[in-house]
Amino acid sequence: MLQGPPIPVALLTPAQAEPGANDLTSGEGQPADPRPAGGGSSWVAPILGAFGILVLIQTLFRAYRRNASKKSALSQPPRERLAEVRAQADARRDPVERLMAEATELCQRLATQMDAKAAVLEALIDRAEAAATRLEHARGGSPSLRSAGDPPNPEEPMQRRVFELADQGMNSRDIAARVGQPQGHVELMLNLRRA
Secondary structure (H helix, E strand, C coil): CCCCCCCCHHHCCCCCCCCCCCCCECCCCCECCCCCCCCHHHCHHHHHHHHHHHHHHHHHHHHHHHHHHHHHHHHCCHHHHHHHHHHHHHHHCCHHHHHHHHHHHHHHHHHHHHHHHHHHHHHHHHHHHHHHHHHHHHHCCCCCCCCCCCCCCCHHHHHHHHHHHHHCCCCHHHHHHHHCCCHHHHHHHHHHHHC
């Protein structure tokens, strides 16, 4: 029988202080059951053991799957593995980086379209200039800004007169009085002539 060292009587409760309460036997001389009265600890050990076995099985299954996927990845051709790795990297890429890449691609497409349209416009301008040159040669060879159907500019004779008077040394006030135009208009014509 198991017996521990005797407990001093001063530390015992009144129920323990009775004779025979300090040993592990019941009052009839039979060994006492060390478990609590309900027998509650008998089911804890098997449950913990079963839980440990389940965790061990799950860990081994994960390791097996991981090794199987590594072996299947190594059996793929390098190009397929590279494509798979790129796809995984793209899936993990930050959304902001994805938007930046899309914006960059859009800018490149727009620049290409604008370059193509600029080339078309340049070709059309060259064709228009060639047609204008042919038209000028057909009209008589003297390029003029005014076409044949335009009315003559009423300012031209007055401009010639203003320029002639300015060449003679007259100032803008005297020229304006002589041609009957405001002085500001005459000064504008003279300034445009200098430019």
